[in-house]
Amino acid sequence: MKKMIPDFVKMKQAGEKISMLTAYDYPSAQWVEEAGIDTILVGDSLGMVVLGYDSTVPVTMEEILHHTKAVRRGATKTFVIADMPFMSYASIDLALMNAGRLLKEGGADAVKLEGGVNVVPIVLALTRAGIPVVGHIGLTPQTANQLGGFKVQGRDIDRAKQLVKDGQALEQAGAFLLVLEAIPRQVAGQISTDLTIPTIGIGAGLDCDGQVLVFHDILGLFERFKPKFVKQYASLGKEAVLALQDFHKEVKSSQFPASEHTFALSDEVVEKLYGNK
Incomplete structure (x- = not known):
């Protein structure tokens, strides 16, 4: 049975962990759904693991939309979240148009965007328009250059406090789920405790309400690099x-x-x- 937003909240309240995996096409979505994963993320990581880009920045709306449609066809009974690509939510009007397309044309159940207090006006506008939003703080790949590269975030007191504030601001703006990427376990644990919405960790420790990894990473299908937080469950590439x-x-x-x-x-x-x- 397809899980919906209230189900994720109930899972957090009951202490039941939430599983999330990326998927980018029809067969991978079928496999993820058959495995019983709670929710699928059509991540802009597809730019690196599927399209061969050096980062997520070049990914376009048309590419995300194309892959979201395929995933929706492959996973009809799973809650699907689509990433909003870099610059696709640079303004409220642009965000509303693009997020609306991901739901109407792509069949996504929700959208995800990166940023903390800086994207609160966007999150407010989307949620008021009836578009469910997932937040994403910590290491935000679309703006990794501003953060000094792909590094752990929140290791100093000021940045840790800011991440806590970012999480609170996103919840207040209407986000129903929050991805925490590459931050110390203690910071992620504090955010998870503070918020009523579930947190999904990726390199953020066990105290998050759930975990997400990239499909190609856990199956050994992407070997350009392997982040510390990735556990490889198979070596299908070899x-x-x-x-x-x-x-x-x-x-x-x-x-x-x-x-x-x-x-x-x-x-x-x-x-x-x-x-x-």
């Missing part, structure tokens, strides 16, 4: 290369296709076709 190498060898040696992979005519038909030649 297995895939071995399978492709076997295919290559069998084609070269004429082992493939074998008879069981081949269509053939009956001897009678062959005789009629070529017997008089």
